[in-house]
Amino acid sequence: MSATAAYPNYSPGLQGVVAGITTISQIDVESSSLTYRGYNVHELAEHGCFEETAFLLLKGHLPTAAELDAYKKQLAADRHVPHHVWEALRQCHSEMHPMDRLKVGYSVLAALDPEYKVPATDGEANRRKADRIVAKAATLVAGSWRIANGHNPIDPDAALGTAANFLYMLDGNRPDEFMERAMDTSLTLYAEHTFNASTFACRVCVATLSDLYSGIVTGIGTLKGPLHGGANEEAMHMLISIGSADKAEAWTRNALANKEKIMGFGHREYRKSDSRAGIMGKLGKELGRMKGNTTWGDIAEVMEKVMWDEKQLFPNVDFPAAYAYYLMGIPIPLYTPIFVIARTTGWCTHMIEQLDNNRLIRPSCIYEGPAPREYVAIGSR
Ligand SMILES: CC(C)(COP(=O)(O)OP(=O)(O)OC[C@H]1O[C@@H](n2cnc3c(N)ncnc32)[C@H](O)[C@@H]1OP(=O)(O)O)[C@@H](O)C(=O)NCCC(=O)NCCS
Structure with a gap:
């Protein structure tokens, strides 16, 4: 039986758990x-x-x-x-x-x-x-x-x-x-x-x-x-190792087949897209045109299509931020x-x-370790 079936109150990674009230962002x-x-x-x-x-x-x-x-x-x-x-x-x-x-x-x-x-x-x-x-x-x-x-x-x-x-x-x-x-x-x-x-x-x-x-x-x-x-740095290393748009589709399909996590894709909360990635992607592509280097934007487009078609996964903001910073000449x-x-x-x-409005944050956990047992003195172990 899976952990979630055995313990209906347990949500791995606290997914969906409401842990507070905020007025800051939504x-x-x-x-x-x-x-x-x-x-x-x-x-x-x-x-x-x-x-x-x-x-x-x-x-x-x-x-x-x-x-x-x-x-x-x-x-x-x-x-x-x-x-x-x-x-x-x-x-x-x-x-x-x-x-x-x-x-x-x-x-x-x-x-x-x-x-x-x-x-x-x-x-x-x-x-x-x-x-x-x-x-x-x-x-x-x-x-x-x-x-x-x-x-x-x-x-x-x-x-x-x-x-x-x-x-x-x-x-x-x-x-x-x-x-x-x-x-x-x-x-x-x-x-x-x-x-x-x-x-x-x-x-x-x-x-x-x-x-x-x-x-x-x-x-x-x-x-x-x-x-x-840390995904933004990893995403840039990944883009560099792919190297060019013509290699991007095979690289992405291979990574997915090997069940690898593709950095800069997916999100715990969003289901269809990360709106910040759209804004950053536009900027990154504009930077590419200005600098005469559209390589990263071109690779990104191929990867985004494969990721959506295969897994319904979309880029998060870290993906375009990575190549935008790279084009700005910022060290990874x-x-x-x-x-x-x-x-x-x-x-x-x-x-x-x-x-x-403070209260100590202290969640509970499920114990799956040994049942209570007698302490054995060091000389008798
Ligand atoms: C952000 C992230 C940690 C969210 O994780 P999560 O909500 O715990 O989701 P999971 O890792 O359980 O993924 C759910 C499914 O989608 C897949 N998936 C999620 N993100 C993926 C990714 N970037 N590449 C490949 N597969 C991914 C998982 O493999 C899993 O597939 P499965 O059900 O077939 O096993 C996850 O999408 C991820 O690792 N992304 C890459 C790192 C990243 O960009 N982080 C920055 C977030 S802003």
């Missing part, structure tokens, strides 16, 4: 749409900027022009990362993945936060901490990458927003308008996604009354896995860290929501 499975605080992510990505989405998530309403201006100035003022963090990152092993470096960075940042010792039950302090966590993310990703590659971090430019600053802090070049827009759009799409694994992990962490920084480190560790955020190990830059907004908002 997935509509029927229409495959995603809204942040009621606004469709399509509209936010098309008409707004990442900072507007960050404000919307964290403060609960769309900012006025004055509020957005003030928020951008506040982010600019908070972007600086203290030298203690860079010193800690210089001690890391050269092979350490950028996601693991980020865990080090935020762990060191925690104690440098001016409200480090303020208890997690202080909602106002949590809101101020969240702003600082979000502001420093791009600086931390770019600076830790530069350190890992033997360079000094580049200071943020107060005149640039999050997307442009990130690209600037990577190599010192200010991006053109299209590059900035593409990065900004991906950050908006990656910002929030209901009770996904890393967000839930963040909520579990702070529900013990641990602090927001610990929650962020938990979130980063959870996002790193290839079934979650930074794809999941970019996801972190965006998702610090969703994570912090969820942790604040959890702490504002």
